[in-house]
Amino acid sequence: MTLIARSQNEGIKIDIIYFDGESFTKRKILVHHFTEQTVDAYCYLRKAPRTFKTDGILAVSLDSHSLEERSG
DSSP, X not given: OOHHHHHHHHOOOEEXXXXXXXXXXXXXXXXXXXXXXXXXXXXXTTTEEEEEEGGGEEEEEEOHHXXXXXXX
């Protein structure tokens, strides 16, 4: 299962590196829905729902704080 799917299915936050065509940003997100083309998620940087193009997501990793919260 991909990390994006785990975020949606298990309610865990993930970190992404995203390129919007002009700049790179690191975002902490919680995925609500995704397709092959887009990821709909809550963005903790912008404090609002956002849609990300999948071809702009360059890297995905587990948010270490989410793992600590779930284990303890």
